[in-house]
Amino acid sequence: MAYNFRDHYFQRAKKENYLARAIYKLEEIQKKHRVLRSGDRVLDLGAAPGSWMQLTSGVVGPSGLVVGVDLKKIEHVFPRHVVVLQRDIFDPEFEEDMVREYAPFDVVLSDMAPSTCGIKAADSARSELLFERAIQLAEQLLKPQGHFLAKIFQGSDFHNLLAETKKRFEWVKVVKPEASKKQSKEIYVLAMRFKKP
Numbered sequence: 001m002a003y004n005f006r007d008h009y010f011q012r013a014k015k016e017n018y019l020a021r022a023i024y025k026l027e028e029i030q031k032k033h034r035v036l037r038s039g040d041r042v043l044d045l046g047a048a049p050g051s052w053m054q055l056t057s058g059v060v061g062p063s064g065l066v067v068g069v070d071l072k073k074i075e076h077v078f079p080r081h082v083v084v085l086q087r088d089i090f091d092p093e094f095e096e097d098m099v100r101e102y103a104p105f106d107v108v109l110s111d112m113a114p115s116t117c118g119i120k121a122a123d124s125a126r127s128e129l130l131f132e133r134a135i136q137l138a139e140q141l142l143k144p145q146g147h148f149l150a151k152i153f154q155g156s157d158f159h160n161l162l163a164e165t166k167k168r169f170e171w172v173k174v175v176k177p178e179a180s181k182k183q184s185k186e187i188y189v190l191a192m193r194f195k196k197p
C-alpha cells in the first residue's frame with residue numbers, strides 16, 4: 001500500500017515533467033492558501049532537485065524572483081528570474097549575503113530535511129534545528145506581512161517551535177498535505193502575515 005502511494009505521486013511527477021513528487025505538497029497548499037503571488041520575491045531553502053522552484057517560478061513570473069538554496073548542486077536550468085545557490089544555510093555568512101543581495105522577501109519556503117539515520121528522535125531533532133534556522137532567517141529576511149512555510153518532522157520541541165512561530169505571525173496553521181505520507185512525522189507549518197517588529 002505504501003509503495004503504491006509513493007509510486008502514484010512519483011509516476012505523476014515523471015509524467016508531468018516535474019523534478020520531484022514534493023511539488024504536489026506545495027501545489028495543494030498553494031491552491032488552498034495562496035501563499036505565492038505574481039511578482040513575489042521568494043526564498044526557497046532546501047530547494048534541490050528543484051520541483052518547488054518549478055512551481056514557484058511559474059506563479060511569481062518574470063516580475064518576481066526565486067532564490068533557491070541547497071547543499072546539493074541543482075542541475076536543472078530555470079528561467080532568468082530564478083537564482084540557484086549551492087550553500088549551507090548554517091554558513092555564518094549566509095544571512096548577511098541574503099540581506100546584501102536579495103532581501104527582503106515576500107515569502108520564505110523551507111522543504112529542508114536532514115539526512116535521516118532511522119532513529120526517529122534523532123531525525124526529528126535535526127529537522128527541528130533546520131526549522132529553527134529557517135524561522136530565524138525568515139525573521140531577518142521577510143517583508144512585513146510576508147509568509148513562511150516550512151517542513152518539520154514533529155519531535156519533542158515541536159510545540160515550542162510552533163508557539164514561537166505564533167508570536168511572529170498573525171495566522172499560523174499546521175498542514176499535512178495529501179501527498180505527504182500518512183505514517184510520516186512530516187508536517188508543514190504555514191505562517192502568514194509576518195509581524196515585523
Ligand SMILES: C[S@@+](CC[C@H](N)C(=O)[O-])C[C@H]1O[C@@H](n2cnc3c(N)ncnc32)[C@H](O)[C@@H]1O
Binds near residue numbers: 046051069071089112
Ligand atoms: C526534500 S528535499 C527538498 C525537495 C525540494 N523542495 C523539491 O521540490 O525539489 C530537502 C533538501 O534539503 C536540503 N538541506 C538539508 N540541510 C540543508 C542545509 N543545511 N542547507 C541547505 N540545504 C539543506 C537537502 O540537501 C535536500 O536537498
